[in-house]
Amino acid sequence: MSDKILFIVKSEKTPSSRIRALDLLPGLRSAGLECEIEYLPKSFWSRRSLFRKCREFDVVVFQKRLLSYFEFRELRGNSKKLVFDFDDAVYLRNAAPSLDPADYASSTRSRRFARMVAGADLVVAANRVLADAAGSFASNTPVEIIPSSVPLAGYEPKGDYALSEPPVVGWVGTSVTLRYLEFLTPALAELRSRRRFVLRVVSDSEFAADGVDVENVPWSLESESREIRGFDIGIMPLSRDPFSEGKSSYKLLQYMACGVPSVASPVGMNVDVADEGRSADLADSSAEFASAIEGLLDDMDSRVSLGEKGRRKVEREFDRSVVAAKLADVLKKRRF
Secondary structure, eight states, rough: OOEEEEEEESOOOOOHHHTTTTHHOOOOOOTOEEEEEEEEEEHHHHHHHHHHHGOSEEEEEESSSOOHHHHHHHHHOSSSSSSEESSSOSSOOTTTTTTTTGGGOOOHHHHHHHHHHHSEEEEEESSSHHHHHHHHOTTTOOEEEEEBBOOOGOOOSSOSSSSOOSSSSEOOOOGGGTHHTTTTTHHHHHHTTTTOOOEEESSSSSOOTTTTTTEEEETTTTHHHHHTTTTTEEOOOOOSSHHHOOOOOOHHHHHHEEEEEEEEEOOTTHHHHHHTTSSEEEOSSSHHHHHHHHHHOOOHHHHHHHHHHHHHHHHTBHHHHHHHHHHHHHHHOOOO
C-alpha cells in the first residue's frame, strides 16, 4: 500500500507551488507515492474543512504560508505527519534592497514562522540559508535541504555559442524583482558606450534604462525556456540583504539548464550553484558585472566552458527527476 501525501499550496499560478509541488507529482507518483494537491482557500471556514481532510493522509506537506495560531492548531491537530516546505525568507518582510536590517523585521512573520517550524515534524528548505534560519527558530525540528528544480527535458541547451547580432545579455523574472536590474543600469550604460549589445528582459512588466538598449519580451511559461536559450549571456544580480540571501537561484538554474553562460551575484544559494565560478561567473558589484559580461563577450571559449559546465551541474543536482527522487525518499522513509 502506497503512502498517501497531501500537498497544500497557494495556487497553480504561484511559481513556488508549481516548481516545488505540481511539477514534482509525476516523479513522486513514479516512486510509489499517492499524491494529491489542494489549494489553500482564503476563508477560515473553508480552511478548517480542508484541514479536517488532512486526517486521510499519511503526510501533509504544507507550503510556505504562515498561519495564525488557530489555523495552525487545526492543521497540526489533523495531520499525522506535517512537513513545512519553503523557498523564500518568509520569516522576513521583503524590503530588498534596503541596507537597514530593521526594515526586514516583522514580529508577526517571525512568530508565525517559529510556530510553523517548531510544530512541524519536518522542515524542507530550498537552500542552506533557509535551512539555517529554520534551525535557529526551532533547533529540535529536523531539516532537509531540497532545492527547487528545472525540467531538463523542457530546457534544451544552446547549440551555438557564436554571438547574436547584436549580442544579447538576458534577464528573466517578475516585476517584483526588476529592482535588482536597476543596480546594474549605470555599469551597463557605461559598457554600452563601448560595446554594442542589447539587454533582453523577459518579464510581466517592462523595464527601461538610460543609455542601454532594452528589448522587453512578455513572459509566458510556454516560451520561457526558448527565450532563455536565445540569450548569449544570462545575468542574475541580487542585493546583499537578508531577504535576498534566502533566494533559491531559480533564474540562474534556468540559464544553466539552457547552457547559457551566466553572471550572478555571490549572494546566498548563488554561491553554491555557481560552484566557486566553475559553473557561472560571480560578480560582487555592478562594475564587476560589466567586466564579467565584457569578458564573456570577448571570449567564446569561456562562454562554451561555462555553458557546458553549468548544464552538467543542473543535470547532476537540479533536474526535476533528481529532486523528485530525493523528496520521495524523504517522504517515504518518514524518519521525522
